[in-house]
Amino acid sequence: MKNTLSLTLCVISLLLTLFLAALDIVIVVTLYDTIGIKFHDFGNIGWLVTGYALSNAVFMLLWGRLAEILGTKECLMISVIIFEIGSLISALSNSMATLISGRIVAGFGGSGIESLAFVVGTSIVRENHRGIMITALAISYVIAEGVGPFIGGAFNEHLSWRWCFYINLPIGAFAFIILAFCNTSGEPHQKMWLPSKIKKIMNYNYGELLKVSFWKNTFEVLVFKLDMIGIILSSAGFTLLMLGLSFGGNNFPWNSSIIISFFTVGPILLLLFCVYDFHFLPLLGLHYDDKRTKPLLTWNIASNCGIFTSSITGFLSCFAYELQSAYLVQLYQLVFKKKPTLASIHLWELSIPAMLATMAIAYLNAKYGIIKPAIVFGVLCGIVGSGLFTLINGELSQSIGYSILPGIAFGSIFQATLLSSQVQITSDDPDFQNKFIEVTAFNSFAKSLGFAFGGNMGAMIFTASLKNQMRSSHLNLPQFTSVETLLAYSTEHYGGPQSLLSKFINTAIHDVFYCALGCYGLSFFFGIFTSSKKTTISAKKQQ
Structure with missing residues (x-):
């Protein structure tokens, strides 16, 4: 009875924390005009999303490594605290710079929530029930994405835009308290986390901080266990690439030296990260008292075809x-x-089919253990659906019908690719728990990176397409430097859906949809090479 209650409380806390992280991504969409006017800064308004997505993506692997050292539950609780701090900074901000800083901090905490919620959730249930747990967590994520704009709009119109961030505080605190007192280890006599940790902190001998041995151990943890050098190289590399996509064609010309340096130095840093983690760090540990090393990304994980193909498809x-x-x-x-x-x-035109797809895949996986057919099915739905998506012209019935297949594709692939990665680690592996965390974090990192780069790439394609069309026209319009300034201008000078400016915008949006079609076309080649392994089903169901 106690284990059932603890499991229920744990699931509730996971759903709440993941709901918060997802809500914080989409709720700011309704605030662009209000905040742009409030701080007289439309040029940087896009960083409300980009700032969050950037830190969310680049720190995803770090949380997986911290979870191996400190524990998944502990790190999940820390990530909730950081997320709450970021939300409070955003709510109290009186400048655009402070608001963006709060978003970056919240993104750092959100990256821990998004990766570790799936680690905790899928580790507290049997293998054949992982799909059901992923479905519950995914539905929480999708619901937040659907209701976020409504909540943001209601706060913005009737209270204040600051409440879009204040709302995170009580919900996050409630989830934190539940998580602190529930059992996530599966052990029947686990001590309550909060009292035991407070007692341990109070009884710690702080005189150790003055000893050389303490700082030597700290160095070894940072270099060999946390792989801090790898974190710096990978974070800097991905950051430069995303900054290049964000600033290119907007703040700076594409052929400017700063944009060229972003796209040159960024890949070099990522290459150095791979060389360092795959080769140099293990050698360094070997020559440093034969120290065992824990690279941020191990070669065993990166070279596993099943993990790699499923993560790239995701x-x-x-x-x-x-x-x-x-x-x-x-x-x-x-x-x-x-x-x-x-x-x-x-958004619900995509979200509802995605939710139905995740529930169907969870049922089929729990009953038959299948994974790869769901991925291939999702990829094919994505190709056909994305082709139809490019035909949307604004009619409600048309957009609903054409959104069904892309929604099904996303729901199927999102869930099945995580299962496909996790099933590569067998339960009889002596290092199963650590590898399970690494694989889940890597898969979550790949998906978070997809969201982040997708947002930046979409803005780049949209802006470039619109500028090219306007350059070849004879309209007497200002030169737009970002999507946000265009939004402000079109709001004040709207001429109807058939106006020439609206047609330009419509064409630019469809160019973005063609990019999505290309992504699904490319995912086909990775999807068909994903692993054919199945999840283990209970003996009772096999009979």
């Missing part, structure tokens, strides 16, 4: 979904002049 699917969901809303907001809250209703 990356491409999330990349495409971000393009489609974000610019489906932009289509109705910019071209058909719907308010952000009403335009966001169209």
